Amino acid sequence: MHNAPPIDLVSAVPGVSWPALPDAAGSALLALLFQIERSQWWPAARIEAAQRRQLATLLDHARRAVPFHAARLPAAMPDPDDAAAFEAAWQAIPILTRAEIQAADAEESLIAGSLPPGHGEYREIFTSGSTGRPVRAIRSQLWELVWSAFTLRDHLWHRRDFAGTLAVIRDSTPGAAPWPEGATTPGWGGAGGGLFATGPLVGLNVMTPPAQQLDWLLRRDPDYLLSHPSILARLAEESRRAGRRPTRLRQVMAIAETLRPETRAGIEAAFGAPVAEVYSTREAGYLALQCPDHPHLHIQSEAARVEVLDEAGRPCAPGAIGRVVVTPLHNLAMPLIRYDIGDAAEVGPPCRCGRGLPVLNRVMGRRQNMLRLPGGERRWPLLSSSDLAALVAAVPGLRQYQVVQTALDRLLLRLAVEGPLSAAGEAAAIAWARGKFGAEFAVTVETRPEVPRSAAGKFEDFVCEAP
Structure with a gap:
């Protein structure tokens, strides 16, 4: 990592502080990071071939262990090394809708009857329900490990200093992290995966009034700030009006909402710090991260297949806008195969940075809000x-x-x-x-x-x- 800040690992072995020796979960996380650090530079064709092999494994498990998919998936898929045949069969798999997930939830027919060894326990989460209809999702411990790996990839791509303070304004649970002080934890939590030594994390309830959010932010004076674009835009406006801004802020991270170009520009001008965008969903995980060298996004092909499809269901060419359909590669607890998440995005050409990961020029937002x-x-x-x-x-x-x-x-x-x-x-x-x-x-x-x-x-x- 050229010009990257130093990284300290946490040792899990008594009597050994340096070089650090992680526990089993930390070792698995390092193994994932080691591999995706290299796979990002593969040619696109090699990335696609590796992804097809994982998709074949996922489909085989879903066909055998998930009642919903047993009658929905083809009895067999072509050899994943036969790209044309596999892709043709893949395109014939029906699109999974939010309504189908909710209907299947009543019978739990989307949940796998068993998991392969090494995938750990089942974990339950709910989506935010931005459409007004929340979705329950089940994921495995292994899927959460993969989530941690891509959280760390984002930090490493953008050369964040783990020793810094991370401020987060996103929890809307009543009574959570109330103003004026919010909540403080000694580390970045899942963001560090328990593997890297980090500075503190400070959090505030997203419902705190903007002027009070700014007061809190100025007192905390963090190195990094993570929140929704609309929150960040209001904070930026409050900062301009007050003529005050955090003095140590190095980068702002925008999550959970559409980031408009004018919103990015306003935040960067007010805080004097660049904005990095993250595109993810609770049920599907990381979908795309902003390139370290350009403002567009790289699809995280090692974690999910992300399709951008036109009205006829065909893959969009660069410059075209289509609906986003995703397949998380590693959640065998509740396989979401060709799930229409309700968003639209614009496909981009290959990136000049040299990464083989596909590009999204921009995420347009919820199709329902056209x-x-x-x-x-x-x-x-x-x-x-x-x-x-x-x-x-x-x-x-x-x-x-x-x-x-x-x-x-x-x-x-x-x-x-x-x-x-x-x-x-x-x-x-x-x-x-x-x-x-x-x-x-x-x-x-x-x-x-x-x-x-x-x-x-x-x-x-x-x-x-x-x-």
Whole structure:
């Protein structure tokens, strides 16, 4: 790791402090890191061949041990070394939907009756339910080990100093990490896998008001900050308004929501630190990490097959936008095979950095939140920096906004503003919305102290509720 900060391993053997000797889990984690450090540089064809071999193993297990897949999967797959035949058979496997997962959950038919040796125990988690319908997922201890390996890859790619302080604003559990002090743990926890010695982790409830979040951040003065893009954007705005920012901050990590280019630029300008994006889901794990050398994302092919498909179900070419379908490679407890996670992404060309991992230019966000037009057409409601500048100019004192499509011809514009909104400001906001989204829309304005978040603390700037 050229110019990377030093890394200290934690020894698990009494009487040995250096060189450190890890325990069994730490040794397995090091073995994974050793391999993916090398596989990232393989040619794309070699990565794809290795992934097909793991997919064949996953499918064989799912066919034998998972009732849901027994009748769904083909009786046999072609040899994974025969790329054309395997891919043709793979494309014939039906797409798994969120509704099917929820229906199967009632009978637990997606859960494997047994796990191969070495995969450990079953673990239960729930997704955030950003669609309003949470999903229960079961994963194995081995899958959690793989998760740790890719958490560490992200840190290593971006040359983070494990001795630094990591600040996290994401827990929305009532009463969790309340302001003013939040919570402190002596290490980065799962981020270090118990393998690397780290500095402290400080955490704060995501529901803490932005001004108080900034006060907490300034007191803690961390080296790294992790949160949702919408939280980071509000913090950046509070920092600009107050004329204060953390003095030690080296990097900001954006998770869980779509990171718009203008949001990235605003955060970086306010904090004087670069932003690194992470694309992951609780049920499917790491899907893509930002390249250390470029702003686009590398699909984590050693952990998951990520497909970006057009309307006909064909793989998208570079520059095209399609729906994201994922298959975690190592969760044999509850195999999610060709799972449509509801997102859309844009495929990118091979990266100049030399890694063979596929590229996503950008993650567009939830497909359900596309703007729907009366004629049946859908389009992405992307707001450019000039769009946002126009809205700020139209609504003095604007702190936060959200556009909700409540019907095919109606929009609700939620605004958090300082002080009352004048009649002229409301008229200007309506004119802005109709100019941006279409004159055929009737627009209603609603003001409130804060635009609401989901139960998981996530925020969408555009929400489609049209039936």
